Amino acid sequence: MDIQLTQILFQIINFSVVVGAVGFLLFKPVLKIFDERAKRIAEGEKAATKAQTAYAEIEKNRKLTEASLKKERSEIVKAAQAEALERKEAIIADAKVKAKALTTELQAQWETEKIALFKKSQTDMAEAVLSISEKVIASTLDKKNAQKLIDTELKEIIKAL
Amino acid sequence: MKTTTITVIATSALELTKVQVETISTAVKKKYDVSSVTIEKVVNPALIGGIKLTINSVEFDGTVQGKLAKIRSQLLNQL
Amino acid sequence: MKKQQTPPAFTHSLANLVNKIDTTVHSEAVGTVMSFGDGVVKVKGLDDVQSGELIDLGKEQFGLALNLEKDSTGIVVLGDAGHLSAGTTVKRTGRILSIGAADSILGRVVDALGQAVDGKEEIHVDKYMLMEKKAPGIMPRKSVSVPMQTGIKAIDAMIPIGRGQRELIIGDRSTGKTAVALGTILNQADQDVICVYVCIGQKASSLAQTIQVLEDRGAMSYTTIVAATASSTAAEQFLAPYAGQSIAEYFLEKGKDVLIIFDDLTKHAQAYREISLLLRRPSGREAYPGDVFYLHSRLLERACRLNDENGGGSVTALPIIETQANDVSAYIPTNVISITDGQIYLEADLFNSGMKPAINVGLSVSRVGSAAQRKAMKQVAGTMKLDLAQFRELQAFAQFSSDLDDKTKAILDRGEHVNAILKQGWDAPLKMEEQVIVIYAAVKGYLDGVAIENMQKWESEYVTFMYSSYPQILESIAKEQKIIESTEEELQSAIKAFNDTHPDLVPVVEE
Numbered sequence: 001m002d003i004q005l006t007q008i009l010f011q012i013i014n015f016s017v018v019v020g021a022v023g024f025l026l027f028k029p030v031l032k033i034f035d036e037r038a039k040r041i042a043e044g045e046k047a048a049t050k051a052q053t054a055y056a057e058i059e060k061n062r063k064l065t066e067a068s069l070k071k072e073r074s075e076i077v078k079a080a081q082a083e084a085l086e087r088k089e090a091i092i093a094d095a096k097v098k099a100k101a102l103t104t105e106l107q108a109q110w111e112t113e114k115i116a117l118f119k120k121s122q123t124d125m126a127e128a129v130l131s132i133s134e135k136v137i138a139s140t141l142d143k144k145n146a147q148k149l150i151d152t153e154l155k156e157i158i159k160a161l
Numbered sequence: 162m163k164t165t166t167i168t169v170i171a172t173s174a175l176e177l178t179k180v181q182v183e184t185i186s187t188a189v190k191k192k193y194d195v196s197s198v199t200i201e202k203v204v205n206p207a208l209i210g211g212i213k214l215t216i217n218s219v220e221f222d223g224t225v226q227g228k229l230a231k232i233r234s235q236l237l238n239q240l
Numbered sequence: 241m242k243k244q245q246t247p248p249a250f251t252h253s254l255a256n257l258v259n260k261i262d263t264t265v266h267s268e269a270v271g272t273v274m275s276f277g278d279g280v281v282k283v284k285g286l287d288d289v290q291s292g293e294l295i296d297l298g299k300e301q302f303g304l305a306l307n308l309e310k311d312s313t314g315i316v317v318l319g320d321a322g323h324l325s326a327g328t329t330v331k332r333t334g335r336i337l338s339i340g341a342a343d344s345i346l347g348r349v350v351d352a353l354g355q356a357v358d359g360k361e362e363i364h365v366d367k368y369m370l371m372e373k374k375a376p377g378i379m380p381r382k383s384v385s386v387p388m389q390t391g392i393k394a395i396d397a398m399i400p401i402g403r404g405q406r407e408l409i410i411g412d413r414s415t416g417k418t419a420v421a422l423g424t425i426l427n428q429a430d431q432d433v434i435c436v437y438v439c440i441g442q443k444a445s446s447l448a449q450t451i452q453v454l455e456d457r458g459a460m461s462y463t464t465i466v467a468a469t470a471s472s473t474a475a476e477q478f479l480a481p482y483a484g485q486s487i488a489e490y491f492l493e494k495g496k497d498v499l500i501i502f503d504d505l506t507k508h509a510q511a512y513r514e515i516s517l518l519l520r521r522p523s524g525r526e527a528y529p530g531d532v533f534y535l536h537s538r539l540l541e542r543a544c545r546l547n548d549e550n551g552g553g554s555v556t557a558l559p560i561i562e563t564q565a566n567d568v569s570a571y572i573p574t575n576v577i578s579i580t581d582g583q584i585y586l587e588a589d590l591f592n593s594g595m596k597p598a599i600n601v602g603l604s605v606s607r608v609g610s611a612a613q614r615k616a617m618k619q620v621a622g623t624m625k626l627d628l629a630q631f632r633e634l635q636a637f638a639q640f641s642s643d644l645d646d647k648t649k650a651i652l653d654r655g656e657h658v659n660a661i662l663k664q665g666w667d668a669p670l671k672m673e674e675q676v677i678v679i680y681a682a683v684k685g686y687l688d689g690v691a692i693e694n695m696q697k698w699e700s701e702y703v704t705f706m707y708s709s710y711p712q713i714l715e716s717i718a719k720e721q722k723i724i725e726s727t728e729e730e731l732q733s734a735i736k737a738f739n740d741t742h743p744d745l746v747p748v749v750e751e
Contacts (some may be wrong), residue, residue: 112361122254126236130229134209137225141210146175153211153223154181156265158188160221218285220270220329228263235261 165196170215172203174224177212189216269332271295274312276324279473280518281315289313289332292372296331297321302353303330304337304475307519314519316475318353337372339483340365341490346434349451349465350487352479357467358451369486371479375541382547387612388499388556391427391669392420394599394662397621397679398628399584402612403433403497404545404554408576410561410568411586415598417560419666420584421501422450424558426459427669428499434491435463436500438484440477441507444469453667474518477511485542488555495551500543504560505536509572526571533575540579582606596663601628614672615722620679624658627683631655657687660695673717674703677731680723686735689746698745702738710734 141149169189171177186198193216211224222228271286281303289295295303301321307314315330324330339354342365349358356363384402401407409417425435439447447467454460464487468480481502488498502508509532516529524530536559543557559580561573566587568577577583584604591598610618630651638644638652661682664670670678678699681687690698706714713734716727723731739746 116361123237125254126233130233130236134226134229138209141174141225143175146210147178149210149225150173150175150177150181150212153265154184157212157214157221157223158184158192160265160267161188161192215270218270218272218287220268220331221265222268223265231263232258232261236257239257239260 166199167193167195167197167216168199168201170201170203172205172208172213172215172224174204174206174208174210176204177202181212185214270329271313271331273324273326273328273330275326276321278518279317279475280515281317281321281324281330283313283315283330284311286313286330286332290336292337294333294335294337296333297324298328298330299323302333304479306515307521316478316515316519317473318475318479319473336370337479338368338370339486340367341369341487342366345464345487345490346462347460347464349467350483351472352466352468352476352483354483367490369490371482371486372538373486373489373542375538376544376546376550380544380546380550382545382552384545384554384608384612386497386545386554387614387672388424388433389427389431389672390420390424391671392423392597392599393664393670393675393679394597394601395420395584396613396672396675397617398601398625399582399599399604399606400609400613400617401556401558401582401606402545402608403556404543405582405606405608405612406540406543406557406559406580407606408559408561408580408583409586410563410573410577410583411598412563412566412588415586415588415591416596416666417562417586418446418450418503420586420597420599421503421558421560422453423666423669424499425454425463425501426457426667428462429457429459431497433462433497433499434488435459436466436484436488436498437463438466438468438481438500438502440468440480440502440504441470441511442503444471457667474511474514477508478515481505481508481539485539485555489542492546492553492555493551495553497553498555500555500557502539502557502559504562505576506562506572509535528571532572533579536576537579540576581608594663595659597666599662601625601662602632616676616717616720617672617679619723620676620683624679624683627651627655627658631659653688654685656692657690657695658682660692661687661699663696670703671718673714674706676717676723677706677713678702680731681735684732684735686739689739691747694745698742701742701745702735705738706734709737 167189169185171182171185182200182202185200189195189198207226209225211226211228213224213227214221269285269287269289271283271289273281274284275282281297283295286295286305289305289308291305291308293305295305295315297303297315297317299321301317301319301323303315303317303321305313305315317324340363341354342363345363348356348360348363350363351357354363354365382404384404386403387396388401388403388405390396390401395401399407409420411417421437425437428435437450439450447465447469451460451465454463464484466480466484466487468477484500484502488500491498509528512532512535513523513528517523517527521529524532540557540559543555545554546552557580559576561576563570563573568574568585582605585600586598587600588598590600606612613621631654634648634652634655637648644652661678681702687695687698710730713727713731717723720727
């Protein structure tokens with residue numbers, strides 16, 4: 001029984017020495033490992049938050065550019081519409097001018113046609129008058145008057161000789 | 162050089178009287194200074210009235226038809 | 241309301257007119273028809289008739305006294321005197337043949353007697369111009385110095401025509417002679433030049449097409465057409481050029497510049513031959529009468545440039561002659577070549593090989609030459625004729641030998657490109673500035689990289705480019721009438737810029 005007691009005591013001391021030594025030797029490195037892990041986790045968290053903020057920034061920018069693009073697009077559309085309107089008005093004005101020119105041309109044509117018709121009616125009238133006088137003279141000229149006519153004409157001819 | 166004869170063609174609507182022929186002859190003799198005048202008489206009723214003298218391809222138109230033609234051409238030219 | 245106004249004016253003026261009529265007897269020289277056939281009337285009588293006098297044939301028909309013989313007069317009928325028979329009387333009018341002209345004759349189509357044939361109202365005559373008139377003497381004339389721009393590069397660069405010159409357009413049938421003439425008319429839109437186009441013996445359908453083209457391009461406002469188509473009498477065809485010349489002289493007296501085109505004088509000579517043979521005048525070579533040279537010389541001598549005391553106007557004549565089988569040594573062509581101040585020779589071979597206008601630059605000549613060219617054009621076109629002559633010389637070589645030295649190859653290449661740039665559509669005239677910049681690019685070698693098929697495209701895009709991006713170059717050339725140094729540098733950079741921005745036309749050569 002004595003020997004067993006010293007052995008147990010020796011074992012206990014040995015055990016505690018070992019525990020102490022191991023603990024002393026490994027405690028710091030293990031702590032360091034824990035620290036490092038904690039540090040790494042903290043860094044990871046920081047990076048994650050940074051990425052999140054960056055993403056939020058990008059999202060914000062994207063929304064802004066989208067908005068500005070929309071605005072630009074609407075401006076372009078507005079400008080195109082205004083130009084189209086201008087063109088339409090220019091075309092209409094042009095057409096009006098052309099129509100006016102056409103009407104003046106037609107009016108001028110009508111004037112010349114009117115004058116031509118007028119002249120034609122005058123010519124027809126003159127022709128009619130001449131043929132009437134021819135017929136009248138032919139029917140009313142009896143022998144005595146005819147001889148008198150010859151005498152008068154002869155006098156005129158001799159004058160012109 | 163003096164031409165001694167000249168031919169006159171007298172165209173009328175009806176037959177000319179002797180007096181008229183004489184008048185023509187004397188007038189032509191005087192104007193053209195010839196010794197004798199030959200008068201050819203042509204009757205053309207289409208002339209309606211009056212007389213036309215043709216002397217050496219120069220014509221003196223005193224017919225009604227001729228006057229009407231003159232009126233017509235002058236009138237139409239002026240229109 | 242207007243209707244109410246017309247009746248009183250109607251009878252009023254008619255009565256007035258009747259009052260003005262004179263019916264006194266006057267002497268009239270008359271003649272008797274002895275024979276009438278083939279448009280020629282033999283008349284006895286008609287003493288004292290003058291040569292070239294108008295004879296009244298009755299029924300509003302007139303004739304021209306051309307043959308004055310001892311016992312009879314030969315009268316050529318102007319129109320169709322179907323009522324004439326043996327024994328009919330005809331009268332002298334005392335008027336020498338003349339045509340009525342006015343400012344309103346522009347835009348109208350008239351026949352050889354001045355009557356309107358385009359269906360519109362009659363022309364109110366301002367002045368009667370004699371058809372047969374003596375050409376201006378030596379003192380009233382001035383030498384030709386102002387260019388007549390045809391708008392055709394080949395002509396304006398190497399065979400320049402001046403105002404007051406006579407330049408013959410000669411070639412076989414269907415070589416583009418009328419096209420050259422019409423292209424010139426189209427280019428006179430902003431040149432303050434009045435144009436007269438005399439159509440002798442052409443088809444009525446071709447003339448109708450021509451009138452349509454001129455109307456569509458707005459050229460009728462400064463053009464008069466004298467039409468004696470193939471169905472008109474030989475007398476009308478004979479008189480048409482003189483009628484056109486008289487109309488041109490009406491404007492010449494007002495100091496204007498006139499361009500007159502006779503299309504064509506071959507048919508004119510044939511019509512005159514017909515009349516002369518019917519009048520039994522003695523015939524000569526090729527059955528033409530002895531005075532067929534005088535027929536054309538007295539017509540073309542009336543085209544002149546007057547000095548400032550006589551108005552300063554000019555008449556430029558472009559007669560057209562049709563040859564048979566390229567024979568320029570036939571009777572009528574040699575006659576007219578010796579009268580005119582140069583010729584533009586169109587060849588069927590060139591036309592068929594795609595060169596349009598088919599101008600043979602080697603055989604064509606303008607005796608007025610660079611006196612009638614602007615300095616700008618002289619600067620660029622001076623060497624072009626030489627380049628083309630060298631090219632033609634070597635062209636024959638190239639067909640035989642395929643192994644050529646570099647220098648010859650370069651000349652051939654440059655010649656081909658310069659030749660290709662001369663191709664042009666007949667209805668696409670170019671202004672002087674446009675011609676200058678195009679020819680400058682060609683002779684300075686900027687076109688050597690362009691493929692021959694793309695030439696026309698290059699030219700049209702180049703001109704558009706210059707108008708939109710460098711209008712100041714064109715304005716400067718038009719204003720200064722020459723290329724000043726600063727403009728030249730700008731032009732060079734402009735051409736380089738154009739070539740660089742059009743790699744499809746000017747392929748980039750890999751070094």
